[in-house]
Amino acid sequence: MKPVWTPILLCVFLFAGGNRIKGKYSTSESTPVAKNLVIITLDGIRWQDVFKGADSSILNDPDYNDDTAISKLLYWNSDLAERRKLLMPFLWKVMAKKGQMMGNRDLGNNFNISNFYGISYPGYNEMFTGHSDAGIRSNKKHWNRNLNVLEYLSTLSEFNNKVAVFASWDVFPYILNTKRNGLKANCGYDSSNNGLTSDRFTKLQSLALQEEEHTATRDDRLTYAAAKIYLKTASPRVLVIGLGEADEMAHQGKYDQYLMRIKEYDNILSDLWLTIRADPALRDNTTILLTTDHGRGSGSKTWTDHNMLVKGSFQGWMGIMGPGIPALGEVKLDIDNYLEQLAQTIACILGKKFEIGDPAPPLALQ
Numbered sequence: 001m002k003p004v005w006t007p008i009l010l011c012v013f014l015f016a017g018g019n020r021i022k023g024k025y026s027t028s029e030s031t032p033v034a035k036n037l038v039i040i041t042l043d044g045i046r047w048q049d050v051f052k053g054a055d056s057s058i059l060n061d062p063d064y065n066d067d068t069a070i071s072k073l074l075y076w077n078s079d080l081a082e083r084r085k086l087l088m089p090f091l092w093k094v095m096a097k098k099g100q101m102m103g104n105r106d107l108g109n110n111f112n113i114s115n116f117y118g119i120s121y122p123g124y125n126e127m128f129t130g131h132s133d134a135g136i137r138s139n140k141k142h143w144n145r146n147l148n149v150l151e152y153l154s155t156l157s158e159f160n161n162k163v164a165v166f167a168s169w170d171v172f173p174y175i176l177n178t179k180r181n182g183l184k185a186n187c188g189y190d191s192s193n194n195g196l197t198s199d200r201f202t203k204l205q206s207l208a209l210q211e212e213e214h215t216a217t218r219d220d221r222l223t224y225a226a227a228k229i230y231l232k233t234a235s236p237r238v239l240v241i242g243l244g245e246a247d248e249m250a251h252q253g254k255y256d257q258y259l260m261r262i263k264e265y266d267n268i269l270s271d272l273w274l275t276i277r278a279d280p281a282l283r284d285n286t287t288i289l290l291t292t293d294h295g296r297g298s299g300s301k302t303w304t305d306h307n308m309l310v311k312g313s314f315q316g317w318m319g320i321m322g323p324g325i326p327a328l329g330e331v332k333l334d335i336d337n338y339l340e341q342l343a344q345t346i347a348c349i350l351g352k353k354f355e356i357g358d359p360a361p362p363l364a365l366q
């Protein structure tokens, strides 16, 4: 059966002169449009681990692995292409074949974080507002003064009540300022911020609350389970799924646990893809965008941390696949892209232009 919705092929984005290079940005005059968009953010996952698989200097260090022999069995292969598939099989066997992966700095394809701090709140701020804000220096729960693309979209009639956020980290409502804009959000263990409730959510949340230790980050599997229910039952046009346990594991110096979480994220991505494929309302008209809010140390001892003093904190990456997105695979162009370009890219994928606060131009996906 043909999909009910017929996609507009391209969102035309006009710059003065229509240049491909606008200042420091590589951009495009047009972006392939989809009806729906799912954005998955993986907090603090290094491009090195995504593009090169497990790092032998960390994998063989007993300080960072419970059992280095087991870690090697699970994640090591001397061939780079095979090694990264061990860690993220869906990403490399499907997403990188059907879509695009940006950020392999070994190929000169840089995906940069624009803010000065290399931590999460500033990262998510630029991702969703389209520009960095030098005044946002910490991860404290301050209501963000900057307007974001999600709330912009939700003011448009066709997206009204069709934008939702599920995030493990309990700071997301502040970053997106749900108090100001009423965006539907289900984040962390703080039920007061949940704009989303149903019997099944409540059961999931109570399951989460039975966990012994409550950190700022909810169990990612619960976050995804809730988001998946919502995707299947509420027909959102824009769904954000923010996952964050890998970052916590990295801060604790547990490389084996960090890798296990990344593998879990790959499973989630695979399950999301199958869920979309199985639903006639989503199949062939939904784009998936995958990215991170910051990098982390590139050294064998600095990988645990990220901040303005740690080299590597400003190195991100992204992946995308969906209707009309050219299957370029691993992008080998020697160019720089920026995390702050995602806000306008998000709008353009949905056939809109984000016109608040002079956001950075969209990424070139053609």
Ligand SMILES: [Zn+2]
Binding pocket: 044, 120, 247, 248, 251, 306
């Ligand atoms: Zn962190």
